[in-house]
Amino acid sequence: QVQLVESGGGLVQAGGSLRLSCAASGRTFSRYAMGWFRQAAGKEREFVARISWSGDSTDYADSVKGRFTISRDNAKITVYLQMNSLKPEDTAVYYCAAAGLEFGLGSQRQSEYGYWGQGTQVTVSS
Helix, strand or coil: CCEEEEECCEEEECCCCEEEEEEEECCCHHHEEEEEEEECCCCCCEEEEEECCCCCCEEECCCCCCCEEEEEECCCCEEEEEECCCCHHHCEEEEEEEEEEECCCCCCCHHHEEEECCCEEEEEEC
């Protein structure tokens, strides 16, 4: 059984930074692409960033490009989301997800991910 546990969320002022972590267990983490998604109150969950199984390919939503960075440490079986220059519109519950297939690049499509964490709240005050 795969388990993903996010941490690092909290309350921050606009312009500040947070680093989210997602610790994985239950299977060979290094073989799978990972993604971050978010869901603001009253809105649908949306793609934020993804990283390939090897770590050498990343992709970002236009709304976070240049401000957020996704990375992974396979030795620590953890994926990170460094968030800088945060804006109030970044306020949401952030979820990490693991791809359903091995050795992929990852995707912006939620259907490509087979496992999800419970989410961590990020609140950005103006």
